[in-house]
Amino acid sequence: MTSTKSTPDVRVLATAAQATTTVARLFKKIVNEAVRMRGECTVALAGGTTPHALYQELAAHVFDADVPWQHVEVFFGDERNVPHDHVESNYHMAQRSLLDYVPISPDRVHPMSADADDLQVAANEYEQIVRRIVPAGESGIPQFDLILLGMGGDGHTASLFPHTEALGEAERLVVSQHVPVLGRSRMTVTFPLINAARHVILLVTGDDKAEVAAGLLSDDPTQREEIPAASVAPTDGKLTIVLDSPAARQTDLKATEL
Numbered sequence: 577m578t579s580t581k582s583t584p585d586v587r588v589l590a591t592a593a594q595a596t597t598t599v600a601r602l603f604k605k606i607v608n609e610a611v612r613m614r615g616e617c618t619v620a621l622a623g624g625t626t627p628h629a630l631y632q633e634l635a636a637h638v639f640d641a642d643v644p645w646q647h648v649e650v651f652f653g654d655e656r657n658v659p660h661d662h663v664e665s666n667y668h669m670a671q672r673s674l675l676d677y678v679p680i681s682p683d684r685v686h687p688m689s690a691d692a693d694d695l696q697v698a699a700n701e702y703e704q705i706v707r708r709i710v711p712a713g714e715s716g717i718p719q720f721d722l723i724l725l726g727m728g729g730d731g732h733t734a735s736l737f738p739h740t741e742a743l744g745e746a747e748r749l750v751v752s753q754h755v756p757v758l759g760r761s762r763m764t765v766t767f768p769l770i771n772a773a774r775h776v777i778l779l780v781t782g783d784d785k786a787e788v789a790a791g792l793l794s795d796d797p798t799q800r801e802e803i804p805a806a807s808v809a810p811t812d813g814k815l816t817i818v819l820d821s822p823a824a825r826q827t828d829l830k831a832t833e834l
């Protein structure tokens with residue numbers, strides 16, 4: 577399989593709201609294209625706080641029927657080791673801001689059980705669900721139509737944190753790991769699964785992400801090597817990085833019109 581790693585498409589918008597709308601528009605375009613071409617769309621949602629406004633915006637437009645939710649399979653990029661009804665759960669956040677408001681069948685929503693007694697078994701089981709539902713690409717790896725990601729101030733993405741074992745995982749597609757900096761365990765997709773996707777969108781907003789965003793977008797590889805999100809490089813897919821001006825303020829990138 578030839579690698580056709582394309583350079584990321586980087587968009588800077590003046591505000592977080594405009595960055596969110598930009599991602600919402602791209603989300604809708606990708607989903608509609610996937611459903612038109614293949615009759616379905618497989619998406620992995622991001623957690624954290626940044627995508628909350630995005631999910632609310634997607635839910636708000638549901639009556640425009642501009643997203644064929646009945647043909648979408650929803651997965652998650654990572655999950656905290658809490659029950660699904662816990663306020664810290666990424667599934668809970670997506671459910672309350674989006675999934676409760678769109679016409680998607682519950683059996684097409686696949687939360688991670690990151691609070692299971694045996695997290696490795698749970699991760700393996702999640703991987704099997706991904707392999708069963710998400711069609712494989714040329715590489716034989718399940719090829720998501722879209723994986724949404726955020727980035728922490730330390731450069732982590734999904735729950736791929738700096739200096740953790742999962743960063744180097746080359747075979748398994750979903751793992752659970754203890755994250756020392758959090759003192760907690762997390763379940764997360766790995767780079768083989770992320771980089772097999774057709775589209776990856778990385779949404780980064782806020783002044784607190786300025787330093788790590790500058791490192792991520794630096795031409796200097798030594799700046800990027802400590803940033804896990806810098807390893808997001810779809811092999812035969814497209815990476816779009818969307819920032820607001822505060823997150824991009826340490827780069828030479830200027831905001832464009834919405």
Ligand code: 6PG
Pocket residue numbers: 622623624625626627653654655656666725726727728729732733734735
């Ligand atoms: C999580 C997310 C994580 C998130 C970053 C950024 O479980 O926390 O999946 O990867 O994207 O931590 O989080 P914020 O959007 O809250 O800054």
